[in-house]
Amino acid sequence: MGATSSGIRLAIWMGVFTSLTTIVIGLRLWSIHMTGRGLHSHDYLVIVAYLSATAMAVVGWxxxxxxxxxxxxxxxxxxxGxxxxxxxxACVxxxxxxxxxxxxxxxxYLSLFRTxxxxRILVLIACSFVGAYFVAFLPVFLTQCYPLSYGWKPVPGGWCKSLVPSxxxxxxxxxxxxxxxxxxxISVLWKLHMALRNKITVGTMFLMGLIVVAVMIWRLLITLDPATQVDFVHGLGRIALASFLELWLSIIIITxxxxxxxxxxxxxxxxxRQRSTGERHLREARHTIGSTPRQRRGKDVLDSTQDSTVELKGCGYTAKVGATHGSNDDDVGLVQNMQPNAIQIRHDISVEQGSEPRRETV
Structure with missing residues (x-):
């Protein structure tokens, strides 16, 4: 019979996302090479996932x-057959x-959250649960028919069971x-000493896994549809796209x-550069209409990594700002794993009025 219209649509999806996941895996390897950190277990595992999904796509074509x-x-x-x-x-x-x-x-997660x-115990329990799931369902999928080749080489006494329960x-x-x-x-991330913007950014990347959950719910609805159960090959074509999307999106999100x-x-x-260019044009526009340049504020001083002294004239205060570096907490581990060679900066400020000094840390 050859390819159907729904099969051609699936082939287009497969071509686009197979190319996209290949690019994503290539970028991941490039990032690893650029930082010189070498391959870790999570890198090997995502490569296994990519190769398995690609093999499934070849069989799909x-x-x-x-x-x-x-x-x-x-x-x-x-x-x-x-x-x-x-x-x-495809099941395997x-x-x-x-x-x-x-x-x-x-x-x-284990490499990012070290302390x-x-x-870490919860993560190891989750790994054990995933491993048990694999061990339990591999024989289920391999015993779909008896003998295994009964679907394409029927023999007397053979059988194939319903796909729906499994x-x-x-x-x-x-x-x-x-x-x-x-x-x-998320709860561990929220307790780290990081800027709120960074927490939201990292948390959003992790929560993107819920997109895959939405695809799974869609696949479950297709599986439970009576029309899918009645017509084996037609239903298989509908389920295939949802199954592929689970894998493609998972590979992209975890990368x-x-x-x-x-x-x-x-x-x-x-x-x-674009932001600096925009700020420069804004300053030039302000200067053109007669405005005086903006004075450097205290916050700008705090953004510097150099020691400095700030005198608040007319108030009798002198503030000394110093920068220190540290790397002994999960927030630093998270930054160094996701942004190698990053530096954590803490500013120590001592404020004096008369002869009574007061010291604060921000």
């Missing part, structure tokens, strides 16, 4: 060429990829696991935190 998405009654026995081969192969490659994605983000022992159980567990993994670091060095080196300087 083969199935599309044999009528994936068509109604079962119009396909030949050979084409239906190809769809069963896709089903078994999807399972490997989704488990590798989960373990990748969990091991990334919170209760949090699919519903798998998707439900994945919704629970991905939701828990997405929100797991975003590791791209911070590239953002800092190439994007931030560009944004800074």
């Amino acid at each position: 083969w199935a599309i060429a044999n009528g994936l998405g068509a109604h079962t009654e119009v396909l030949s026995p050979t084409e239906i 190809v769809q069963w081969q896709l089903l078994i192969t 490659t999807w399972l490997v990829s989704t488990v590798a994605c989960k373990l990748s983000i969990l091991t990334l 919170s022992r209760p949090f 699919e519903v159980a798998s998707i439900t567990l994945n919704i629970f696991m991905d939701s828990a993994i997405a929100v797991l670091p 975003l935190p590791t791209l911070a060095p590239l953002f800092r080196r190439y994007i931030e300087p560009l944004l800074s």
Whole structure:
């Protein structure tokens, strides 16, 4: 029969997102090379997830060429056999990829949050749960038919069981696991001594995992649709897109935190130049209409990393500002992992009035 219209649409999705995830993985490797830190366990795991998703896409293109998405009654026995081969192969490659994605983000949490022992215990428990899920469902997917090749080589006494119970159980567990993994670091992140803007930025990257949860809910609705259960090949075509989207979005989302060095080196300087140009034009415009240049405020002084002394004339106060550096907390570990070579700065201010000094730390 050849490719159907729904199969061609799926092929376009596969071509676009396979290319996009390849670019994202390439950027991750470039970031690793740029910082010289070497590959860590979470890097190896996301590469495994990418390779498994790519293998699933290759099998998907083969199935599309044999009528994936068509109604079962119009396909030949050979084409239906190809769809069963896709089903078994896709179940295994999807399972490997989704488990590798989960373990990748969990091991990334371990490398970012190093001093919170209760949090690290929770992460290790989550890793154990993900591992148990893999061990439990691998034989479920491999025993979908008896014998395994019954879908494309029927033999007397063979059988294939319904996909619905195992699919519903798998998707439900994945919704629970991905939701828990997405929100797991938020409470620890919020307690760190970081700027609110940084907390929101990092927290948003972690919470983007909930987008994958939304796709899983959509896939669950497709699976429970009676039309999907009645027509095997047509239903398989509908489920395939949701299954692929889970993997593609997971790979992209868990890679975003590791791209911070590239953002800092190439994007931030560009944004800074544009911001500086805009401020310069604004100052020139103000000077043109007769305004005097703005005096440097105390906050500007505090942004400097050099020791300085500020005298508040007419008030009898003298303030000395000094900068110190530290790297012994989770907030520093988070910054150094996501932004290598970053420096934490603390300003010590001592304020004197007459002969009674007072010291504050900000």
